[in-house]
Amino acid sequence: MKNGLSTDEVKERLSSFGYNELPSEKPKNIFGIAMEVFKEPMFLLLIACGVLYIILGDVNEGVILLSTIFIIIFITFYQYQKTEKALNALKNLSSPRALVLRDGKEIRIAGREVVPDDIVILNEGDRIPADGVLFDTVNLTVDESILTGESVPVIKSSQIDPSNTIGHVFSGTLVVQGKGYAKIFATGLRTRFGEIGCTLLNIEQQETRLHNEMKSLIRNLFILGAILSVVVIIVFYWVRGNFIHSLLNGLANAMAILPEEFPVVLTVFLALGAWRLSKINVLTRKPSAIETLGSATVLCSDKTGTITQNKMEVSVVYDGDNSFFKDSFSENKTQILEIINYAHWASQENPIDPMEKAFYNTHQLLNENSNTPYKLQKEYSLSKSVLAMTRVLKNTANHETLVASKGAPETIFKLCHLNPQESKKYLNIVESYAEKGYRVIAVAKATMKSTALPNSQIHFAFKFLGLIGLEDPIRPEVPQAIKECHDAGVKVIMITGDFPTTARSIAKQIGLNVDHNLITGGDLDTLSDDQLQKIISNISIFARVVPKQKLRIVQALQNNNEIVAMTGDGVNDAPALKAANIGIAMGNKGTDVAREAASLVLLDDNFSSIVSAIRLGRKIFDNLQKAMSYIIAIHIPIIGLTLMPAFFSSLPILLMPLHIVLLELIIDPICSVAFENEQEEENIMKRKPRDPQEKFFGRNKILASVFQGSLLLGMTMTIYFLSIHEGHTNAEVRAIAFSSLVIGNIFLILTNLSKTRNFIKVITEKNWAVWIILSTAIIMLLLIISIPFLQNIFSFEFPGLKHFISSLIGSSLILLTLEILKYLKNKKKFLPLS
CATH class of the missing domain: 2.70.150.10 (Calcium-transporting ATPase, cytoplasmic transduction domain A)
Known part of the structure; x- marks a missing residue:
């Protein structure tokens, strides 16, 4: 035992009984994933277009179009596998x-x-x-x-x-x-x-603001696409008189407008984002936390185990007259032995708490050859009204009963009924220890006058024994993490149950502003909610705080329109963790109740992991926003080039369903793989937190994307008309214009991969996904415009390499324009915070 x-x-x-888990839903196989793809609108459009091509007699084009279904299934399968692995890893951690x-x-x-x-x-x-x-x-x-x-x-x-x-x-x-x-x-x-047939709960999925905003945007674009497609079919039939071709062009237009990438990109980014967070020891229990991380303005953190190492050791013992430091414990054993023993006896037999472990270790050190057996008679737990723990033990050898108590110095002084002079003397010692960063515990003992035990520990006649100073070193990486928070516009508030002077000493070591006011739990109880709300912006340290008071701190900050991240580990922390915008539970010392109430779980209980999560949260959000901007931008020229021939009967049809599918094979992986894998922006932790009221995709961002897409559309149409003017055949015009669109798309990707870095830096960075996808796109383009068999399928003719110079020049001008605008914007937006 x-x-x-x-x-x-x-x-x-384990081999006989298996793991302690219940059956969960089996991962979908490749056929299950294929069935999901079959239900997608894009798939249905591909089938419709493929069938129409076969009806028109273009069997090769129809077969190739239908064959692209397998390519789309492969891309979807790859994305799904990455997402599934990430979710399974998170599920095990949860x-x-x-x-x-x-x-x-x-x-x-x-x-x-x-x-x-x-x-x-x-x-x-x-x-x-x-x-x-x-x-x-x-x-x-x-x-x-x-x-x-x-x-x-x-x-x-x-x-x-x-x-x-x-x-x-x-x-x-x-x-x-x-x-x-x-x-x-x-x-x-x-x-x-x-x-009783319960099954494992999947990772919690909830409709976030971002999901709702995406749904609204997709719905609006879908309605717009449906209307435009019907208009195109009618106009095309009116102008050209061929219903089958009209239907084919209408379906191509629907494929151009339908934003089928949005839900895929959103799912992949959030799932892989949560997986990336787990790699830095932060478990995401609620996907909404990833959105909120970049908006955090205040970070409220526990001290013990988060800012400090949670590896306490007894550093000094005071016996009422003298202080004895740990390097002299052996020589002064007789003076400190009773204090250490009673501190140990007032603790759990198999301690988990770091402080009680420190008492146990020192007790073992000083009692090497002594192992007196004691049996617990009664334990009086620490409570809000009495910040002390008392244990009644019986010596099984001589049947002597002893009463040991340890707790907050102020509480022990009251239990011992010390006079004001004694209390003041000992409080001065506590103050001097606290200034050195020690956590100070007072120790007392009592003798039993009768066999009957009182209902409360306050009824014992305690005698004061002494004080113990414990040291919990700060984590070496915390000061730098605090500085990063300050630079990022995130205020750090330290919350601790320690003595105020200890809290101030630790705050000074980690770089918090100790000139700000410090409030104790007692002060907190005297303040009304309105009073606390008014003064809390000038407070960086809360000392002598009990867990229940954390909720008031969270609510006061939120009433000041702050976005609050709050750490906690106990049962009583759960309300504050749930109320906070980002509840962060401790993974090592935290209770399961705290973990269930929180949005994030720190697997290493390390403060710097929270700061790393804020940094990564900002990166995930940035990359998701860039991917969505690119999706809208690239769809503008596709829509424009699809619509144009419908209204002008003299112009050759430029984009057919097969061309759009080819573009989608570039767009899809770029969005969900390349952008997701992109590096963080420069000065990502030197800018203000994101305004949570700001829409993920507001009017300005949509207009910026439309502007980019319009530039690419204008360039492609200019080259399109120049090619017609030069007397090229319809197939040559189509090849030149399509190449312009692909090359322009590549340049558009390069400028959109970063909002702060220029395209030269982006090119030199090791985002292998980008280079693999773009290299594949260029090779595919060269093959289809130069190999006769592929030329025939895509309705192209090779016009000669010199005719693609204009495409390169036009794309370069777009890149230069967008890079200049990016530079001018960044000069204003991304200056470091003062």
């Missing part, structure tokens, strides 16, 4: 965790790795990973509403009788209070949860 299972035993049980005993050590594992006979340690806020029988409990209460529907938590206790459910815990239920040890007897489908 004390050692748990060995590694070999775990492997054996699964509840379990603290188990393995090979004599406490380790935290994924819930799916729990096996029968595992010893699981249950703490407040944990989601129970499998069915088990309890053999040790301390005030354990479990919420079983997920199974029974009863909202009242159930009090649990260890039972000898295995048939008594009071001694059982069940998979999926939640520990709301206390602690317990359970031996697992059922996992996966054999649990109570599995028997």
Whole structure:
């Protein structure tokens, strides 16, 4: 029981019983993906056009057009596989965790790795990973509403009788209070949860503002495309008199206008964005968080374990008269031994809390040859009204009872009924320790005058023993991360339960503005909501704060129109995490309740990971916006060139369905692969947070895309008319104009890949996806305009290489124009914040 299972035993049980998980939806095979493609409007248009070509007698063109379906299926399959792998990785990370005993050590594992006979340690806020029988409990209460529907938590206790459910815990239920040890007897489908047919929850998908905006834009473009297609069919038939050709041109127009890339790009970007965040130890539980990351204006962070390393050690002990630092503990053992022992006895027997671990380690160091057995009689937990923890222990050897208490110095002073002079003397010591960044804990003891235990720890007659200063070093990367936040226009607020002077000392070390006001939890309770809202913009440090007060801090900031990111780890942090615009739960020390309430989970509990997430969130949003801008821009010339011959009977038809499909084979992967893989913008963390009220694709951005597309349309039409004027055949004109469109498209891609870097920098960067796609596009273009068989299929004739010079010159002029406009815009927009 004390050692748990060995590694070999775990492997054996995994092979016998399998993983502790329930069946989930099987990934779609290639035929399932193909069926999804069959339902897409673009696919239906391709079938219609292919059939029409065959009716017209152009069998080769019809077959090739229908064959492109397989190419589209391949691209879709590739995108789907990347997305599916990303979602599966996130799903595994999202699964509840379990603290188990393995090979004599406490380790935290994924819930799916729990096996029968595992010893699981249950703490407040944990989601129970499998069915088990309890053999040790301390005030354990479990919420079983997920199974029974009863909202009242159930009090649990260890039972000898295995048939008594009071001694059982069940998979999926939640520990709301206390602690317990359970031996697992059922996992996966054999649990109570599995028997009633529950299935694994998929990663949460919700309709975000971005999704809704995209739906609206796609709907409007679809309606516009349908109207224009009908108009084109009517006008084309009126002008040219061939209904089949009119229908073919109308379908080509529908293919040109239909923005089928939008939903694909949005899905791929958000799924792969979440996967990329997981690579920097940030798990995305809600996709909306990716959108919101770039808008964050305030980041509220816990100190312990996030800003600091959460590796506490006892640095100094004060016995009422003298201070003894850790390098002299051995020489001054007699002076500090009682204080350390009582601090240890006031802690959990198998400590998880870093502070209690520090007491345990120092106690072991000073008591090498002593191992007096004590049995717990009663524990008085820390509460909001009494910030101290008291444990009553009985020596099993001589039956002596002792009472050990540790807690906040102010609370211990009150419990010991110290006079004002003594309190002032000890508070000065606390202040001096706090100035050095130590977390200060006071220790007291009491003797039992009767066998009856009081209902509250305040009724003991405590005697003050001394003070202990613990040190938790800051993470070395935090000061730079704080500076990045400042440069990015994101205010950092540190929230801690520590003494104010300790908080100020840590704040100074990490580079926070210590000149700003500091507020304690006590001050917070005296302020009204309006008062807090007025002063909170000048506060960078909250000290002596309890978790419930975090919600007030979040609401006060939000009432000032701030976009708040808030970290938390406990059950009581859940309301604040849910209320925050971006709730961030701790992955290591955080409870499952906090993880479920949060949008993001820090897998390494590291503050710098939050800053990296903000940086990556901005990059994902930028690249998504660039991809969408490009989609609109490139569709403008396609629409224009498709419509033009319908209204002018003397002009040769330029873009046929096959040409549009060829363009789509360039556009689709560029949008969903190349743009997604693009580097972050220059000065991405030197600009203000994005305004959350600003539309993802507002009027100005649409007009900018239309302007780019119009430039490309104007250039292509100019070359189109010049070719006609030079006396080229219709097939040569089509080849020259189509080549102009493809070359111009390539130049348009190069300028759109970055909003801040010029195209030369973009060319020299290692975005291999761009070069593979663009190289393929150029090779395809050269092949179809030079090989007779392909010329015949695409209705091209080779006019000679010199006739493509105008296409290169025109495309270069477009690139130069857009690069100059980009430079002028960036001079104003992307200056570093003062």
